[in-house]
Amino acid sequence: MCGATILCPGASIISSMRGMTLAVVDDVAIQRAKTGDLSALEGVYRAYESLVYTMARRICRTAEDAEDVLQETFVEVCRSISRFRGEGPGSLTAWIKRIAASKALMRVRYEKYRTTDELREEAHGVRAAVADTGLRLDLEAALQRLSDTSRAVVWLHDVEGYTHEEIAELMDKTVSFSKSQLSRAHARLRRMLGEELEC
DSSP states (O other), X not given: OOOOOOOOTTOOOEEOGGGOEEOOOOHHHHHHHHTTOHHHHHHHHHHHHHHHHHHHHHHSSSHHHHHHHHHHHHHHHHHHGGGOOOOSTTHHHHHHHXXXXXXXXXXXXXXXXXOXXXXXXXXXXXXXXXXXXXXXXXXXXXXXXXXXXXXXXXXXXXXXXXXXXXXXXXXXXXXXXXXXXXXXXHHHHHHHHHHHHHX
């Protein structure tokens, strides 16, 4: 592809979460992308790929799954952008993040039904490495120890700012399910991190 990035005239790169940058895609570029213009679609991809990958990586268990979610998200964006009706700043970002969250959650559901021999071996290796080397547990490792569903709820609520209603809709569950998952995950994280601090 040509590597063109589409920015608002005179627009600066604005800060997104945790040091990532997100290029502002202007209305003209969005209109061009809606007509199937490849350079405009590439600009949308370049502007949002880091944001989507980071979200997917926090929800999915492996980097490979996150890369698959990144691809699936932008395939969906390319298919559906002609129907995108968002207006105002941030609407494209919210729309793409919603697609990414949905794809990541579908991946998590799919993983529950897949054979987990590899995950069991990996978990055994991680436990042995922690015990053998006396590594301290950090928040990232603690999040990985949560179930896929709990980790997704924590990430979507605490980091991405989704409401319990939005999480419930994405996961096809009730609001109380989202609240209870978040509460249990927070309690488990406190216990895990507290144990490590006592060591």
